[in-house]
Amino acid sequence: MTIRILIVDDEALLRMAFSTVLEAQPDMVPVGEAADGAEAVRLARELRPDVVLMDVRMPGTDGIEATRRLVRTSPQSRVLILTTFDLDEYAFAGLNAGASGFLLKNTRPEELLTAIRAVAAGDAVVSPRITRLLLESFRPHIPGGREAGRGAERAERLRRLTPREREVLAEVGRGRSNAEIAATLHLAEATVKSHLGRILHKLELRDRIQAVVFAHENRLIHPA
Numbered sequence: 120m121t122i123r124i125l126i127v128d129d130e131a132l133l134r135m136a137f138s139t140v141l142e143a144q145p146d147m148v149p150v151g152e153a154a155d156g157a158e159a160v161r162l163a164r165e166l167r168p169d170v171v172l173m174d175v176r177m178p179g180t181d182g183i184e185a186t187r188r189l190v191r192t193s194p195q196s197r198v199l200i201l202t203t204f205d206l207d208e209y210a211f212a213g214l215n216a217g218a219s220g221f222l223l224k225n226t227r228p229e230e231l232l233t234a235i236r237a238v239a240a241g242d243a244v245v246s247p248r249i250t251r252l253l254l255e256s257f258r259p260h261i262p263g264g265r266e267a268g269r270g271a272e273r274a275e276r277l278r279r280l281t282p283r284e285r286e287v288l289a290e291v292g293r294g295r296s297n298a299e300i301a302a303t304l305h306l307a308e309a310t311v312k313s314h315l316g317r318i319l320h321k322l323e324l325r326d327r328i329q330a331v332v333f334a335h336e337n338r339l340i341h342p343a
Contacts, residue, residue, distance in 0.1 A: 122239045123150045125168040125196070127159040127185070129177040133224075137172060140228050147235065156185025163193040169239045175202040175213070183212045190217030197238045201226075214328050220244030243327035277337050279321040285339065287314040291327060292334025 126137050126149055138149045150166045153159040156173075157180040163171060171189060175182040186198045198218040203225070213221050219238045222231065234244040280288065283304075290300040297315070301308040315327070324330050334340055 120146065122147045122170060122235060123166070123168045124148065124235065125151050125153065125159065125162055125166060125171045127153045127156070127171060127177075127182065128174040128201075129154050130174075133174075140231070141235075144232060147232075156180030156182055156188075159185050160188045160192060163189050163196050167193065168196050170235050171196050171198045172235075173198050173200050173213075173218070175200060183216050186213060186218050187216040197241075199234060199238050199244065201231075219326060241326075274337070276322050280318060284314055284318050284321070287311060288318050288330060288334050289339040291315065291318075291330045292340045294331065 124141055124147060126134050126141075128134050128137070131154075134152045134154075138152070141147045141149045150168055151162045153162050155177045159171065159173065160180070173182045173186055177185075180188075182200060182202075186200065189196060189198060198213075199220040199222065200213040200218045201222055201224050203223065220234055220243055222234055222244065226234075237244050277285075286304060287300060290303055295303065297308050297311045300306070301311045304311070306314075315330070318324075318330060319326070322330070322333060324333060
């Protein structure tokens with residue numbers, strides 16, 4: 120399968136650099152470039168890319184708002200946010216807007232390519248540091264007791280999982296990758312991926328990020 124990619128950045132030299140890296144891959148093809156968020160939303164509708172590499176800070180419509188619109192109008196395209204700004208609010212805002220990943224632009228090319236393939240396959244990609252900050256920011260807001268309505272609903276959804284699926288979900292909640300979970304639980308990585316797919320389906324979750332939040336809401340993770 121060839122992954123079709125739309126590159127969104129207000130700097131022409133960076134767009135060219137990304138395009139050069141992508142064109143060297145046998146399974147990737149850049150299908151278009153946009154210099155701002157509004158143009159990105161329009162091109163995503165026209166070109167139907169599999170993955171959109173989205174800058175955050177751009178003139179006019181920024182990457183966060185563009186991601187929010189793009190997820191609504193082009194649900195077949197998944198957004199991977201790239202930014203030079205290592206600021207937590209950008210990561211959280213991007214993920215809340217529906218992005219499937221968040222990486223810094225100084226990420227090594229091989230890591231970027233791995234992330235693009237993962238996002239295209241339906242996974243979510245977030246750097247380990249951002250995952251840790253996401254969990255640390257989320258923990259203070261976990262209530263001591265479950266609310267009657269939502270708590271009962273979450274408990275009912277949790278009962279849909281097998282004991283092994285609960286174990287996998289707990290490891291996902293700790294921010295571990297499929298490979299790390301496989302090593303911890305002595306499973307094949309393909310088995311972990313299958314478990315995760317069933318977990319997302321049973322719990323009606325969109326992606327790995329929502330699974331992390333669900334694990335913490337249901338206290339499958341006990342902070343040290």
